[in-house]
Amino acid sequence: MSTDDLTFDPAELHAVSAKGDGVASHRLAVLTAMGLWVRQDWAEALRLLERAAAQGHEPAGDDRAALAALPDLGQWLTPPRPRALMAGPAILTVPDFLPPSVCDWLMDQAREETRPALVYDPATGDGLRNDIRTNSASQIGLERMTVTMALVRERIARIAGLPVPGLEWTQVLHYGVGQTFDWHVDWLNPDEPGYAADLASRGQRIATLLVYLNDDYEGGETAFEAGGLRHRGKKGDALMWANTLPQGGVDPRTRHAGLPPTAGEKWVLSQWLRGRAPTG
Ligand SMILES: O=C(O)CCC(=O)C(=O)O
Numbered sequence: 001m002s003t004d005d006l007t008f009d010p011a012e013l014h015a016v017s018a019k020g021d022g023v024a025s026h027r028l029a030v031l032t033a034m035g036l037w038v039r040q041d042w043a044e045a046l047r048l049l050e051r052a053a054a055q056g057h058e059p060a061g062d063d064r065a066a067l068a069a070l071p072d073l074g075q076w077l078t079p080p081r082p083r084a085l086m087a088g089p090a091i092l093t094v095p096d097f098l099p100p101s102v103c104d105w106l107m108d109q110a111r112e113e114t115r116p117a118l119v120y121d122p123a124t125g126d127g128l129r130n131d132i133r134t135n136s137a138s139q140i141g142l143e144r145m146t147v148t149m150a151l152v153r154e155r156i157a158r159i160a161g162l163p164v165p166g167l168e169w170t171q172v173l174h175y176g177v178g179q180t181f182d183w184h185v186d187w188l189n190p191d192e193p194g195y196a197a198d199l200a201s202r203g204q205r206i207a208t209l210l211v212y213l214n215d216d217y218e219g220g221e222t223a224f225e226a227g228g229l230r231h232r233g234k235k236g237d238a239l240m241w242a243n244t245l246p247q248g249g250v251d252p253r254t255r256h257a258g259l260p261p262t263a264g265e266k267w268v269l270s271q272w273l274r275g276r277a278p279t280g
């Protein structure tokens with residue numbers, strides 16, 4: 001069965017999977033990894049992934065190969081302590097947050113479907129093309145989710161100390177020479193009526209986490225107005241910061257930019273984190 005025709009109903013997925021359909025088994029593996037409509041269970045997700053690969057579903061085979069490069073689950077789900085770069089705003093680094101093989105795999109996944117990056121229109125809450133974002137983005141939503149990605153998201157949630165259901169869909173950003181994500185903040189302006197419904201449903205973007213996926217480019221730092229900080233991690237390193245203040249409210253000092261590479265191409269994973277699962 002093709003992905004487009006396939007249900008997200010776990011009972012139906014089980015039935016189709018039992019008949020030998022690898023697409024259904026893979027989707028069930030992903031839902032089980034995420035705990036979406038079924039109980040979250042890593043061991044069961046891995047069993048289902050094995051089954052999907054054995055049933056000949058190629059993306060499941062790729063997913064399994066990507067997973068094989070990870071350390072054991074206990075180690076993976078206990079990320080190292082971040083190192084503080086700056087206290088106010090709170091900006092931290094995490095060296096070697098993702099293995100190089102996972103970085104390569106994420107870039108491959110993103111190459112398959114990368115579009116011009118959009119900005120959020122406060123008037124409507126829709127995505128809009130805008131000159132401040134000339135880079136491209138690939139969003140990994142539910143249709144493109146994998147068990148490996150679910151494990152990456154779990155590790156992100158753990159290092160940030162925030163719940164997985166609060167993670168927005170992960171994006172992989174791509175910058176060619178001269179392309180930029182110009183000066184902006186990631187938090188949603190609470191004074192902007194267009195953001196009200198989103199903020200009520202999902203809460204604020206409490207934190208941002210980036211993972212630098214490659215090294216072979218010049219320039220392209222992440223720049224913060226605060227302290228004139230310019231940062232560029234090596235392949236696999238994460239950069240994380242709080243968009244809100246410990247006492248509540250947004251932190252205007254988090255204004256930042258993805259500067260344009262001057263040679264080569266920059267790839268970065270971008271994760272915006274809310275504090276809780278959506279409601280309503
Ligand atoms: O690419 C970068 O360094 C910055 C990305 C960014 O600001 C974001 O994803 O919100």
Ligand SMILES: [Fe+2]
Pocket residue numbers: 184185186208256
């Ligand atoms: Fe940003």
